[in-house]
Amino acid sequence: MFHFGFEPEEKLVQQTANSFAREVLRPASRAHERSGVPVELFQRYWSLGFDRMELPVSLEGLGQGLLAKVLTLEELAWGDAAAAFTLDNLSWLQPVLAMMREEDARAIVTEFQHQPATRVIVADGRDLSLQVQDGRVSGHLPFVPAAEPTWLLLRTTSSAFLLRSETFQREPVEPGGLEAAGGSRLRLDKSSSFWSVTDPTHVERLWSRARIALTAMFVGVARAALEYAVEYTRTRNVFGRPVAQHQGPAFLLADMRTSIEAARLATWYAAKAYDLGAGDTARWAAYAFLEGAECALSCTRDAVQLLGGHGFLRDHLVEKWMRDARVLTLLCGGRDMASEDLLYWKEGEITPRTLAADTGGKED
């Protein structure tokens, strides 16, 4: 029968992540926002094993599933979503490493061992009029959340490409959220890929992992906002009693709590499907992404609202979380591409693919 307990090792990594988030990430949130995440923290993150949880033991990994990873990411993003996003890099390549030749995978892992501050960016290029010819990609990415991306995992209409920084040009961009990660715009000019995949099942798998991991961060930042708002509204008095005792704010808090729970369960379900290799993982990943994104956007916005004028000030972290959530939920194609992918799934349910009038076939 269905069961909502976790294995001892899953609980352990979750607790470790919570401690790291509480003691390291949260107190340094504003410092990271101003100056970026220091290299020493990348080293510590690597040594704690967070970035290689899902890798097999043969590749210096911990051999855990995505479920354990999402438990971890929620905690880390609760501490500081921007720093968590910045620190977590090799993880994005986990499905890619599993698909590529072992010696290539080993070379990449070794690079991270020696340079833990190596940044990986995952981007959806389906909306960007990219040109692909003879396996080379040309086009323009207006924003990626990294000051100096080393690897770019790029999805196009029917393929995914892994490109190294030597193959593209970058210009700095100052982002409005996720400042700790930095920002760049990238120009690709017949950039050759280190690795690529065209099998739709493989493309979907790596995209599902990216979406599910991001969703765990959405839940984390939403939870941070809720807890901050609860504490503030418990202790701030208006009209003679705590804000939280007035029904309007109380209902808002209740809805925040409920939306977090729904998004968290959707994330768990999708992560479990991914770990089991379920055929419809992509659908559940997209659903989780949508539920999580709605949750993060509304909870962070509502937390600012609940703090009133104080919420608008940088004295409190809720304004940062609202901006972080906005940028975070745009990644991997954001809600629009998740919805588009679901239309494809839904169309397949409604009518056999051969009868579909307007799907598939169009390359970049």
Place this chain on the structure above:
Amino acid sequence: MLQFEIDPETSQLLEVIRWLGREYMRPLGLEADRIHQPIPADHSFYKRVWDLGIGRRGWAEEQPNTATPRTTTRRGVVLAEEMSYWDRGVAVSLPGPGLGGPPITLLGTAEQKQRFFAIFNDPDRPHWGAFAMTEPGAGSDVAAIRTRARRDGDDWMLNGEKMFCSNGARADWVVVWATVDPALGRDGHRAFVVERGTPGFQVTRIEDKMGLVAYESASLVFENCRVPAANLLGGEEVYRERAGFKGAMQSFNATRPIVAAMAIGIARAAYDQAKEFVRTAYMQHRPIPRYRRILDKLAWMERKISCGRWLCWRAAYLADMRQPNITEASMAKAYCPQIAQEATSLAMEILSDTGVAKDALVEKWFRDVKAMDIVEGTGQIQRRIIARQLTGLGEG
């Protein structure tokens, strides 16, 4: 270990419900709605389900305390969703102890359980139990009930009115909540089992509802209704430790996820109906102009239905593990009816003009599902509970 599977025994029960639902529940629910009359208690359908064992087990028989984890509530939410998928009104009308079961199980003495649950072993004809808390002047604010219980010798005298008592007119007994002193609030509450035919106990009206017509919601009156002390659930002792109200609330914590799952069942029915409509329409007139918008709506429905189901499952899981689930039960109850109302409304939009007619099931479900946000604590009450748990603050 995190698992989302349903066990084989529950899956088998689901198959039985699917058959019952397809063959009987949905047609009966539609017919009751059409003639605007509850299904009569002597309808052959009830005897048929009684013979299948439905209503003859459940709350009366707690699973034995073995090494196997308890699954009662989890099974309850799964089956409740499936029953309501076919017809929530008919599901509530099924024989059995109904909402009266949990308080007897939780508060009753061994002798009371044996006495009141014995009827559910009768092989000859179906029996019903019922639960009466709501009054004309006390709905969500259950602490405000005014039905009085006064000690009179070896008996208790009940005086007051109840309403929205499901199956209250056909029940062999009703668990009636009354107060020994309204000034005591929740501390004054007592639960009595009042048996049919007790002098002073009268059914005065079957409520005229906009949906869920298949089961009767009764108004009851108690006028100098003499109830033996042996029918006070748990005896006097239970209430000295303020367990009376807590007992009622505990039963709500177990049943809220079940009611939430019922909302999910109705939403899923609407989703399936809408999807089937689109499949047919699309095959005939392809492509229809609003096709992408329709697919978007269907995707929204499937996502929200899934999330709602998991909320119910988690709350039920905690209940089975005997872990606190007040917040989780209320979250399920706040979320599911809300998305189910939207889902039935969207289904009507997808069916468009076809969905307006009363014999189109989506229109019925649109009316039926509204009650899910009202019964067993309105959505607003759930939010108060969640907020209170979050902040640790009372109502102020």
